[in-house]
Amino acid sequence: MSTYVYGITRTPAPPLPDGLTGVGDPPRPVRVLERDGLVALVSDAPDDLKPKRRELLAHQQVLAQASAERPVLPMRFGSVSQDDATVGAVLAERAGHFRERLDALEGKVEYNIKASHDQEAVLHLVMADNPELRAMSEANRAAGGGTYEQKLQLGEKVAQAVQAREGEDAALLRRALEPLAAEISEGPDSMGWLANLSVLVDREGADGLLAAIEELGTSAPQLDLKVNGPLPPYSFVEKSDAAADATASAGAARAGG
Amino acid sequence: MTVATAQQQGGGTGNLYDVLELVLDRGLVIDAFVRVSLVGIEILKIDVRVVVASVDTYLKFAEACNRLDLESGRNKSPGLPDVVGQVTESGSRGKTKGALSGAAQTVSDVFQQARDESQDSGSRRRTTTRRKEERE
Numbered sequence: 153m154s155t156y157v158y159g160i161t162r163t164p165a166p167p168l169p170d171g172l173t174g175v176g177d178p179p180r181p182v183r184v185l186e187r188d189g190l191v192a193l194v195s196d197a198p199d200d201l202k203p204k205r206r207e208l209l210a211h212q213q214v215l216a217q218a219s220a221e222r223p224v225l226p227m228r229f230g231s232v233s234q235d236d237a238t239v240g241a242v243l244a245e246r247a248g249h250f251r252e253r254l255d256a257l258e259g260k261v262e263y264n265i266k267a268s269h270d271q272e273a274v275l276h277l278v279m280a281d282n283p284e285l286r287a288m289s290e291a292n293r294a295a296g297g298g299t300y301e302q303k304l305q306l307g308e309k310v311a312q313a314v315q316a317r318e319g320e321d322a323a324l325l326r327r328a329l330e331p332l333a334a335e336i337s338e339g340p341d342s343m344g345w346l347a348n349l350s351v352l353v354d355r356e357g358a359d360g361l362l363a364a365i366e367e368l369g370t371s372a373p374q375l376d377l378k379v380n381g382p383l384p385p386y387s388f389v390e391k392s393d394a395a396a397d398a399t400a401s402a403g404a405a406r407a408g409g
Numbered sequence: 410m411t412v413a414t415a416q417q418q419g420g421g422t423g424n425l426y427d428v429l430e431l432v433l434d435r436g437l438v439i440d441a442f443v444r445v446s447l448v449g450i451e452i453l454k455i456d457v458r459v460v461v462a463s464v465d466t467y468l469k470f471a472e473a474c475n476r477l478d479l480e481s482g483r484n485k486s487p488g489l490p491d492v493v494g495q496v497t498e499s500g501s502r503g504k505t506k507g508a509l510s511g512a513a514q515t516v517s518d519v520f521q522q523a524r525d526e527s528q529d530s531g532s533r534r535r536t537t538t539r540r541k542e543e544r545e
Contacts, residue, residue: 307467
């Protein structure tokens with residue numbers, strides 16, 4: 153029987169609600185495997201596990217329960233071990249690494265912030281900033297919408313202006329979040345957001361973060377902001393590039409000297 | 410402006426859809442474990458810009474400008490068609506219908522489709538539970 157792994161934390165095992173279940177249909181009971189002061193949250197792995205919404209939700213819920221009060225290193229969805237013994241062996245082999253990451257993430261949670269433009273608001277904004285666009289638009293409107301060529305010309309210029317604005321607003325969001333974040337990570341660029349950022353913050357710092365986002369939403373009305381959190385630190389389970397670079401360059405300096 | 414905050418604490422489902430890519434694309438990967446095949450869901454990784462440079466987009470923008478009330482845009486401070494208040498699921502979906510978010514909408518649709526397909530035709534996909542053989 154192969155073993156599905158949700159996440160890794162320390163002993164003592166986090167209190168889990170009675171009957172907590174994870175992936176599979178019927179959902180498999182969640183259990184813990186302990187080894188060398190570390191705990192893996194696991195369940196039996198269903199044979200036909202697929203990335204369905206229900207399974208993703210189960211994965212996320214187990215991690216949300218387990219990480220309510222302490223850091224848990226979340227596994228990426230769909231991590232399956234040959235058996236329980238292999239999970240134990242992995243915990244033992246990499247105990248030092250896991251402990252280091254758990255120390256680094258102690259007391260911290262991830263928030264994910266996605267920004268998009270409110271179309272009408274951003275169009276107003278680029279029009280207000282750009283007399284040429286305004287003139288073209290008014291001329292088109294006066295001509296009953298304009299010719300196909302004229303529409304294309306206007307549309308292309310507007311698209312460019314909006315695109316430029318996306319870049320500016322992505323930077324604006326990053327600047328607003330940076331002072332409050334222990335770390336910041338670009339989310340996968342896949343869903344058509346102008347910015348998708350994950351920040352690592354102290355649990356206690358979350359209110360300040362939410363207040364700053366609220367404030368940004370007010371001062372930049374063209375932005376639609378979606379905030380999700382607190383989340384297990386999906387985006388921060390490995391050392392950030394900056395931290396890794398620092399380690400690498402320290403190593404290089406040592407090697408050079 | 411809209412700010413929507415979904416609290417995930419205490420095992421609440423929150424809005425999983427919004428963090429799906431983190432569950433799928435982030436998190437710890439250990440080479441001793443095999444990962445479930447994500448065939449049918451990798452469409453998520455396609456890099457889609459919000460503003461797609463295409464004739465279609467240009468025409469949509471031109472039309473949106475044509476409908477835009479420029480007077481209010483100039484006389485009020487920019488961007489004031491301010492939508493404040495509770496963001497409901499349907500509210501935010503309604504707002505993604507413009508030219509701007511057309512691409513995002515398309516991706517969601519494709520994703521939805523991929524998801525449906527993965528439910529329908531699961532028998533064609535195999536969950537790999539064998540340990541990687543190349544591991545020494």
